[in-house]
Amino acid sequence: MTTMPRSLDDLLNQADDLAARFEAYEPTAGDLGTVDPVTALRLAALRRAEAERELAYVVERARKQSLAWQQIGAAIGTTGEAARQKYTRVSEGRLGRHIQERKGRRVTESSAEPRVRQPAPPSA
Template identity: 45%
Template sequence: MINMPRTVEEILAHADELVARFESYEPDPANEINIDSVHALRDAVVEQSNAERHLLEAIKRARDSGMTWASIGTFVGTSGEAVRQRYGRRVA
């Protein structure tokens, strides 16, 4: 079983690792079921990494402007406490 990252730092480090793997990966048509699928996965991992960074910056800006964790949680689709636990140390 693979341990999934839980903290923002772990998520970003994991995303960076996956991006590096996918960016340096060159599919071999003889060994791949569908090269387009590999490219789609690579693109999705890059998008996910960028989205997580974008979300972190947006949360930081929201907190800097005085927005409560509860309000941020509403926009993110979770509770304020969950957002605070996940991002609080990164935006403080």
């Protein structure tokens, strides 16, 4: 068991010892089960997000090289229509509506003109 350092020298020595142990550590196959479940979930979510970013980049490059949505969908295990819906860049109009809604305005589907939301009347 490690004792708490009592002086600056003890603290620095303990830090050096921990750094050396960290640098010398070689993970084994059995170590995977020792990861905290929340940490494992966060790591998996991070890897998924990185994979999605890479996939979006590659799909964009494929489209620039005139690859059909059907081919892209088949390559990533879905239909061409599903790939198109997921990876098509947001058009200017849709992006504009999204930004306006985020700023507290509401845009109707039939009109590009924003309607300002009226604040609720103050309660008495």
